[in-house]
Amino acid sequence: MTTIKNYKKTRNEFAFNMAVNTLGILIIIIVLVPLLFVLAASFSDPDLVLKGKVLLIPKGFTLKAYHMVFENSDIWRGYLNTIIYTVTGTSISLVLTILAAYPLSRSQLFGRKYLLLILLFTMYFNGGMVPTYLLVRNLGLYNSIWAIVLPAAVSTYNLIVAKTFFETSIPKELYESALLDGCGNIRMLTKIVLPLAKSIIAILVLYYAVDMWNSYFSALIYLNDDKKYPLQIILRNILLIGQTEQFGTNDVGMAEKIKMAEALKYSVIVVSSIPMIILYQFVQKHFVKGVMIGAIKG
Structure with missing residues (x-):
């Protein structure tokens, strides 16, 4: 049996x-x-x-398409702009997320539950595109790098993942021992918590960097200077040129533009993906752990 x-x-x-x-x-x-x-x-x-x-x-x-990429100054300017936006935005987002997640992970924080409810509310509701645009314009951020990196500086999901890591992966006894030794919160964060949080920091860097690298809608709304356009807007313009093929044309010049757009389209996609592929190689060993942190307990 x-x-x-x-x-x-x-x-x-x-x-x-x-x-x-x-x-x-x-x-x-x-x-x-x-x-x-x-x-x-x-x-x-x-x-x-x-x-x-x-x-x-x-x-x-x-290799004609790649020669066109390397010879196109607009693409390289957009590439440089995207790198600047990604590095600046990821750095700001990482600092703000950690500074918010650490106190929220401490049970002694006054009003902690209410603050978490307010943060969760923002995951489902926001002011909308028009009010956000008016706020960005009235703050004098329009057509600047800050209009790209500040409105979406903190992701609520990433904040909750980081908070959960600080709560579950760092023993409470360690906090208590540090307090008995006279360690304040700032020193505890910089000397104890962050050295033990390398995995979650790597995951936050990956999440924020990929999101910022692929973002184009904010630039489409808040930028009107083509010299400040990120690579994604340049790629979008190339794709729009290629879509004119559907109407058909006998114009030799337009047909040549369509062919050039088709050649550039795929090569730019490949070139623009390389930095994120390289970044993933450095954080892949932490990726599964970071994902599981948010899945186990929220």
Whole structure:
């Protein structure tokens, strides 16, 4: 009887593992195929890409698109602007998130529950686009870097993840010992908490950097100087040029612009993704731990 039960259990586990592995493979394919297509298209002849003859393998191999990227001053200016916005925004967001998460993680904080409720409220409701735009303009932030980095400086989700880490991953006895030794909150944060919070800091850097790097809507609303546009706006303009193909044209100049846009489109996507891929390599060992922190307890 025990053997039959063990056999059924083994068979059910095998079926479950097969289902999970099959689902995992399907997800990998769904994610990987578009990435491989973009990479293949960036090395292919634009004419073949426009005709739909390129799928996962480059056809009519050429580096013309990448030569155009390296020679385009607008793209490099947008690249530099995006790096500046990302570095500045991530630094500000990281500092503000830690300075808010640490006191909220301490049970002694007066009104802690009410402050958390107010923060959670902002996850579901906000002032809206028009009031936010008016606030940014009235504060004199319009058409400046601060209009990009300040309105979204703190993510409530990231704040809760950091707070949970400080609560669950750092022993209360450590706090108590530090207080007995005469350690104040500022020194405790800088000398004890932060050295033990390298994993959550790495995760916050990744979350904020990716969000800031991919952001384009704020720049679209708050910037009117094309010299301050981030790379994402430059890419958007290239995509808009390429979309004129759907109307059809016999104009040689317009057709050439469409081909150039098609060539640039995929190569810019590849080039713009490189910094985030490099950043992920430095924080990947902390990534799973950081995700689990927010999933275990909020």
